[in-house]
Amino acid sequence: MGILRQLVVWILVLSSITKSTIERPIVQIIECYDPALALEGSSMARRPVSETGDTHAHLRRVSFRLFGQFGYDGVSLLTIAQAAGLTKSAMYGHFAGKQALYADCMTQLVALFEAHVLDTAGTADDALERVILLFRGLQNLSTDERVADGIGGYWLRPNTADVTDAREVLKHFETRARDVVEAYVVEAQAAGRLKQNAPPKEIARAFIAIMEAIVLPLGERATSDQSELVSVLAKIFFEAYATDTTTIERARAVLG
Numbered sequence: 001m002g003i004l005r006q007l008v009v010w011i012l013v014l015s016s017i018t019k020s021t022i023e024r025p026i027v028q029i030i031e032c033y034d035p036a037l038a039l040e041g042s043s044m045a046r047r048p049v050s051e052t053g054d055t056h057a058h059l060r061r062v063s064f065r066l067f068g069q070f071g072y073d074g075v076s077l078l079t080i081a082q083a084a085g086l087t088k089s090a091m092y093g094h095f096a097g098k099q100a101l102y103a104d105c106m107t108q109l110v111a112l113f114e115a116h117v118l119d120t121a122g123t124a125d126d127a128l129e130r131v132i133l134l135f136r137g138l139q140n141l142s143t144d145e146r147v148a149d150g151i152g153g154y155w156l157r158p159n160t161a162d163v164t165d166a167r168e169v170l171k172h173f174e175t176r177a178r179d180v181v182e183a184y185v186v187e188a189q190a191a192g193r194l195k196q197n198a199p200p201k202e203i204a205r206a207f208i209a210i211m212e213a214i215v216l217p218l219g220e221r222a223t224s225d226q227s228e229l230v231s232v233l234a235k236i237f238f239e240a241y242a243t244d245t246t247t248i249e250r251a252r253a254v255l256g
Contacts (some may be wrong), residue, residue: 056094059084064105065149071156072102106166110173116141128193130184132251135234142226150219178204198241231255
């Protein structure tokens with residue numbers, strides 16, 4: 001269980017960084033947030049919808065970034081409308097309200113995890129390669145420009161708003177992801193590539209925690225730093241549980 005303790009320490013370190021990363025913008029919003037000033041000169045500044053070619057897709061992109069930066073309570077529909085170059089009333093032609101829009105953004109977040117991590121690993125035929133590609137997927141996720149401004153806001157629970165639908169989207173993904181990771185570990189053990197003392201359930205839970213901890217500080221930390229962290233965590237994992245040095249060398253070749 002020593003490896004899991006090491007991973008927990010890494011998660012706690014990442015979480016301590018994450019806490020200040022997430023809370024600081026929210027405090028700023030409560031005390032002095034001015035949507036017009038905040039958007040002026042930023043990557044989220046208003047632009048004509050005609051430039052996007054697709055109003056609905058543009059609205060989804062803008063909303064995803066703002067909710068990711070500031071959380072549900074930290075951004076209003078008016079702010080989103082201004083950032084998207086729409087009137088507030090025009091937004092209702094695309095979504096029933098703020099909660100529906102937030103749920104859609106949570107779906108976008110999960111889709112990124114699915115595409116970069118689970119789908120990437122699923123392309124491998126070799127049992128060990130699938131485990132290695134789980135970590136590679138984390139590296140790819142941290143460099144996706146859609147999360148470059150930070151997505152910590154999705155882990156901030158609203159004070160009063162009912163966002164059950166959005167939370168269920170994330171909860172369902174976490175459950176499925178744990179099952180997939182656990183299955184990959186079991187398959188790698190059966191193939192003789194990972195040691196039998198590797199606890200599949202615990203590893204799966206730890207991996208999901210690491211996955212979320214890696215992306216939370218984005219927007220405050222360089223993506224290259226996060227990619228290096230993934231490489232270090234993978235090294236700890238494979239040195240502890242790989243059955244031979246060839247496996248460790250293969251992981252190093254893929255992950256750096």
